[in-house]
Amino acid sequence: MVSPDDVEKIANLADIRLSGDRLGEFTREFNAILEYFDILDTVAEEAGEKRGEFNIMREDEVTPSLPQGEVLALPRDSEEGFIRAPRVME
Amino acid sequence: MKAQGPVTGEDPFNAFITRCEWKPGGKGMLAGIMVAVKDNISTRGIPTSCGSRILEGYTPPYNAHVVDLILREGAGIAGKTNMDEFGMGSSTENSAFGPTKNPADPSRVPGGSSGGSAAAVAAGMVPMALGSDTGGSIRCPAAFCGIVGLKPSYGRVSRYGLVAYANSLEQIGPLARTVREVSLLMEVISRYDPRDSTMGDRPFTPRLTGEVKGLRIGAPAEFFGAGVDPAVGESVREAIGLLEQSGACVVPCSMPSMAYALAAYYVTCTSEASSNLARFDGVRYGTPDDIRKPWHDAFREVRAKGFGEEVRRRILLGTFALSAGYYGKYYAKAQAARRNVSADFARIFRDVDVIAGPTMPTVAFRIGEKTDPLSMYLSDILTVPANLAGIPAVSVPCGKVNGLPVGLQIMGKPLEDERVLDVAYAYEQGAGR
Amino acid sequence: MTVIIGLEIHCQLTTRTKLFCGCSTDYRNDPPNTHTCPICLGLPGTLPCLNRKAVEYALRVAKALNCTVLEEAEFARKNYFYPDLPKGFQITMYDRPLAVDGHLEIEADNGTEKRIRITRVHMEEDPGRLVHVGSGDRPRYSLVDYNRSGIPLIEIVTDPDLRSPKEARRFINTLRTTLEYLGVFDGDREGGLRVDANISMERGSRVEVKNISSYKGVEKALTFEITRQRNVIRRGLSVERETRHFLEARGVTTSARSKEEEHDYRYFPEPDLRPLRVREWCDAIVLPELPAARRVRFADSFGVSPSHARTLCGDLKLADFFEEVVVCGDPILAATWVADTLLGEVYYRDMEIARVPAGHFVELLRLLKKKEITDKGGVEVLRAILDQSARGEVPETPATIVARLNLGKAAGDAFGPVIREVVESCPAAVQDFRNGKPEALNYLVGQAMKRTRGRADPKELARMIREAIGGSGVTG
Numbered sequence: 001m002v003s004p005d006d007v008e009k010i011a012n013l014a015d016i017r018l019s020g021d022r023l024g025e026f027t028r029e030f031n032a033i034l035e036y037f038d039i040l041d042t043v044a045e046e047a048g049e050k051r052g053e054f055n056i057m058r059e060d061e062v063t064p065s066l067p068q069g070e071v072l073a074l075p076r077d078s079e080e081g082f083i084r085a086p087r088v089m090e
Numbered sequence: 091m092k093a094q095g096p097v098t099g100e101d102p103f104n105a106f107i108t109r110c111e112w113k114p115g116g117k118g119m120l121a122g123i124m125v126a127v128k129d130n131i132s133t134r135g136i137p138t139s140c141g142s143r144i145l146e147g148y149t150p151p152y153n154a155h156v157v158d159l160i161l162r163e164g165a166g167i168a169g170k171t172n173m174d175e176f177g178m179g180s181s182t183e184n185s186a187f188g189p190t191k192n193p194a195d196p197s198r199v200p201g202g203s204s205g206g207s208a209a210a211v212a213a214g215m216v217p218m219a220l221g222s223d224t225g226g227s228i229r230c231p232a233a234f235c236g237i238v239g240l241k242p243s244y245g246r247v248s249r250y251g252l253v254a255y256a257n258s259l260e261q262i263g264p265l266a267r268t269v270r271e272v273s274l275l276m277e278v279i280s281r282y283d284p285r286d287s288t289m290g291d292r293p294f295t296p297r298l299t300g301e302v303k304g305l306r307i308g309a310p311a312e313f314f315g316a317g318v319d320p321a322v323g324e325s326v327r328e329a330i331g332l333l334e335q336s337g338a339c340v341v342p343c344s345m346p347s348m349a350y351a352l353a354a355y356y357v358t359c360t361s362e363a364s365s366n367l368a369r370f371d372g373v374r375y376g377t378p379d380d381i382r383k384p385w386h387d388a389f390r391e392v393r394a395k396g397f398g399e400e401v402r403r404r405i406l407l408g409t410f411a412l413s414a415g416y417y418g419k420y421y422a423k424a425q426a427a428r429r430n431v432s433a434d435f436a437r438i439f440r441d442v443d444v445i446a447g448p449t450m451p452t453v454a455f456r457i458g459e460k461t462d463p464l465s466m467y468l469s470d471i472l473t474v475p476a477n478l479a480g481i482p483a484v485s486v487p488c489g490k491v492n493g494l495p496v497g498l499q500i501m502g503k504p505l506e507d508e509r510v511l512d513v514a515y516a517y518e519q520g521a522g523r
Numbered sequence: 524m525t526v527i528i529g530l531e532i533h534c535q536l537t538t539r540t541k542l543f544c545g546c547s548t549d550y551r552n553d554p555p556n557t558h559t560c561p562i563c564l565g566l567p568g569t570l571p572c573l574n575r576k577a578v579e580y581a582l583r584v585a586k587a588l589n590c591t592v593l594e595e596a597e598f599a600r601k602n603y604f605y606p607d608l609p610k611g612f613q614i615t616m617y618d619r620p621l622a623v624d625g626h627l628e629i630e631a632d633n634g635t636e637k638r639i640r641i642t643r644v645h646m647e648e649d650p651g652r653l654v655h656v657g658s659g660d661r662p663r664y665s666l667v668d669y670n671r672s673g674i675p676l677i678e679i680v681t682d683p684d685l686r687s688p689k690e691a692r693r694f695i696n697t698l699r700t701t702l703e704y705l706g707v708f709d710g711d712r713e714g715g716l717r718v719d720a721n722i723s724m725e726r727g728s729r730v731e732v733k734n735i736s737s738y739k740g741v742e743k744a745l746t747f748e749i750t751r752q753r754n755v756i757r758r759g760l761s762v763e764r765e766t767r768h769f770l771e772a773r774g775v776t777t778s779a780r781s782k783e784e785e786h787d788y789r790y791f792p793e794p795d796l797r798p799l800r801v802r803e804w805c806d807a808i809v810l811p812e813l814p815a816a817r818r819v820r821f822a823d824s825f826g827v828s829p830s831h832a833r834t835l836c837g838d839l840k841l842a843d844f845f846e847e848v849v850v851c852g853d854p855i856l857a858a859t860w861v862a863d864t865l866l867g868e869v870y871y872r873d874m875e876i877a878r879v880p881a882g883h884f885v886e887l888l889r890l891l892k893k894k895e896i897t898d899k900g901g902v903e904v905l906r907a908i909l910d911q912s913a914r915g916e917v918p919e920t921p922a923t924i925v926a927r928l929n930l931g932k933a934a935g936d937a938f939g940p941v942i943r944e945v946v947e948s949c950p951a952a953v954q955d956f957r958n959g960k961p962e963a964l965n966y967l968v969g970q971a972m973k974r975t976r977g978r979a980d981p982k983e984l985a986r987m988i989r990e991a992i993g994g995s996g997v998t999g
């Protein structure tokens with residue numbers, strides 16, 4: 001069982017805003033789903049190793065980059081070749 | 091080729107988010123064929139929204155590999171189809187652009203998340219379409235709309251350009267009215283792409299013999315168990331019976347890992363999604379919040395405005411499953427469960443050539459009928475095992491229940507996409523006679 | 524109080540292309556956002572594709588640091604949200620790094636060799652670069668340049684084996700040299716190396732100092748932090764476990780308050796990449812000669828002194844230069860002139876060794892060897908060559924410069940008039956010398972040197988002056 005506090009903590013970590021009135025409902029749904037997930041506790045840990053491909057690599061060969069104009073056409077804000085972003089504080 | 095869009099016109103089922111008319115150019119295996127493309131597959135010059143507000147204003151500067159491939163073979167693009175936001179849903183109700191309706195019964199969902207692609211094909215707007223299947227998102231709408239849809243083996247089709255929801259589970263695949271058309275589109279889109287490190291160079295060689303003599307079919311009891319509408323189960327058993335009449339034999343088998351396959355699926359896909367969807371911050375593309383706000387406040391605002399409820403729910407679930415103290419209980423366990431599912435399939439496939447069962451536990455439900463998230467998740471129970479194990483699976487129509495289509499699901503050994511299509515073809519031919 | 528220091532060092536690898544896309548890494552003089560593509564911009568739908576060369580470079584490092592390569596290494600996602608991180612996660616390695624358990628020998632504070640253990644070596648991608656618009660702590664907004672996004676980095680983590688800021692700096696210098704010898708790193712590239720340091724006093728809490736982005740900064744940041752921690756302890760308080768940022772310009776560390784402390788990065792294996800099994804590949808790699816081996820060779824085959832050998836081999840380009848000019852025929856003369864004279868002049872000019880024409884230097888060494896010019900004249904010739912090179916001119920040959928500046932060591936009798944002039948103009952010094960004050964001779968030699976503009980050999984001048992003023996009871 002998770003509490004509304006736990007859900008709020010996760011929401012903070014995920015940068016997802018949950019309004020107060022939705023928090024209770026969300027917590028209930030969350031618990032119903034987690035309860036369903038509990039069946040995973042029955043899975044044996046020593047399950048066989050998954051074997052797939054490995055060492056997939058490419059050669060160190062330059063391919064053309066996008067023209068700056070095309071890159072700067074994507075965001076809403078740019079300035080002297082840079083892309084503008086909300087302020088970050090150190 | 092230039093986009094001649096946006097094109098407006100009749101779209102009675104709301105199958106499309108963007109309609110356009112990239113006219114077929116030149117010769118090729120798909121010359122003159124208009125293909126509908128799910129809106130999470132990148133198209134240069136055509137908006138690609140994934141059914142989400144958060145990508146409003148975004149037009150990719152590049153084509154997905156599969157898009158390049160179909161264009162090279164002379165296909166045109168009829169538009170971008172509606173879908174559950176980022177593929178998160180089984181009904182195409184979770185779209186920022188409104189729900190898609192099922193052409194078989196417009197009061198019902200077309201299934202999801204590739205509901206737009208399935209509806210466009212079923213309604214005859216296009217002969218074939220591209221979808222993507224993370225936990226059933228091609229097969230479910232194919233079954234609900236009464237068409238054919240293939241989820242290829244993992245690594246058989248390049249994911250380059252497919253906006254990721256759950257990378258380790260999903261594949262792009264074809265939807266069409268007949269197995270032959272599905273096979274044709276698959277042949278084109280499965281060509282090798284070194285940009286996808288999880289793809290191998292394994293050309294697809296269509297092999298539609300319609301011959302099933304001596305074919306061993308497994309029908310695990312778990313695929314006909316609790317939660318499966320008995321009428322749907324009966325339809326599917328009849329379909330399997332038809333294959334038996336053509337010379338196949340049914341081998342009894344069981345799949346105990348079905349008990350936790352769905353949980354393993356939802357833990358995995360939400361975990362991966364919580365990471366995949368972090369890039370939509372409005373900075374490099376999309377719509378930013380006020381840039382004078384502190385970064386985290388702005389980021390939160392962008393996500394609050396841009397993501398729908400189901401997306402936010404899955405981001406939270408995935409964040410939780412990966413977080414310190416819960417990783418072992420959820421994510422790590424889900425991966426162990428996943429290996430067990432693969433091991434179960436491998437064991438069954440020692441005695442059988444294909445596994446058959448229903449695609450969906452029920453026929454298409456009514457729009458707005460499922461409000462509880464968990465009950466919606468449960469409808470994926472029969473499709474997710476193939477994604478967890480990376481095996482090919484096709485849904486082919488097998489009759490109707492209460493006038494609504496039922497899908498027969500045929501799953502095969504890893505990389506035996508040709509074989510599952512051949513069996514589907516045999517059924518399609520046999521049922522049509 | 525014992526100081527305990529461990530380092531995490533991030534170095535940019537000098538591959539031609541980025542870690543996961545084909546964009547060129549050579550962005551330094553180019554405008555922002557000109558070396559980007561859908562992959563390194565993190566556009567929806569793109570997938571990473573691993574650069575084989577970057578893996579090879581990382582393996583060279585792992586091998587040179589005597590590490591054990593893991594049977595299977597794996598990329599993982601480190602999830603955190605920042606505008607310089609285009610995907611909202613960084614592809615790095617977590618619980619299955621490339622290599623573990625290595626070591627690097629450095630010179631300890633007491634001059635002996637010391638082994639610093641390497642905890643792990645892993646690969647990751649560099650984020651983009653942020654510029655803050657506005658002032659101080661409250662920027663108005665930020666500007667992002669993604670040219671750096673996706674540059675391959677290698678992270679090297681040490682055990683807490685370092686005991687002083689000087690030792691830490693020496694470790695970094697030794698590591699830098701080693702990486703340069705391996706041909707995987709360019710220490711002159713701005714921003715090519717970044718360091719995070721963990722510091723604690725014996726039995727105290729560990730403080731992490733982030734953001735150190737220069738060689739000198741490491742010693743400065745650590746020295747500041749140690750003083751700070753000592754003061755905290757002296758006041759009877761205990762050092763708090765925390766993360767601090769180094770502010771290069773002010774030479775101080777400040778507490779990185781808030782959220783950053785409780786980061787939960789939610790690592791999980793990167794589903795878009797396959798694991799690496801590269802142990803055999805690593806075994807097959809043949810490393811180039813490393814600094815320690817080269818020092819031994821310089822001493823053994825050229826007779827170069829240990830301290831000159833250390834200086835020369837401590838910089839790849841300097842050592843290469845030495846090997847180019849040693850053909851002058853006198854390795855010890857060459858070592859002295861490269862390690863002492865040239866290095867000083869080059870530092871003074873902030874010039875790269877690569878810009879010194881080796882052929883000219885060899886000719887200079889030959890003139891010195893044949894005693895056709897004095898050491899002082901040699902320095903003048905060298906300065907002329909360097910100044911001309913620095914201005915971008917084709918430098919004159921040493922012979923031309925000697926002739927132009929009239930630096931040729933003249934025959935003894937040519938200085939007769941100069942000697943007579945000095946003796947006549949400094950009667951007091953002459954008298955002092957005759958009265959038994961030997962330092963007076965130094966003064967007279969100095970005067971003569973001035974008038975010959977350094978062309979004469981001072982010893983020869985002293986002999987001539989003694990001869991000229993004669994009659995001294997003092998032996999020279």
Ligand SMILES: [Zn+2]
Nearest residue numbers: 544546560563
């Ligand atoms: Zn790039």
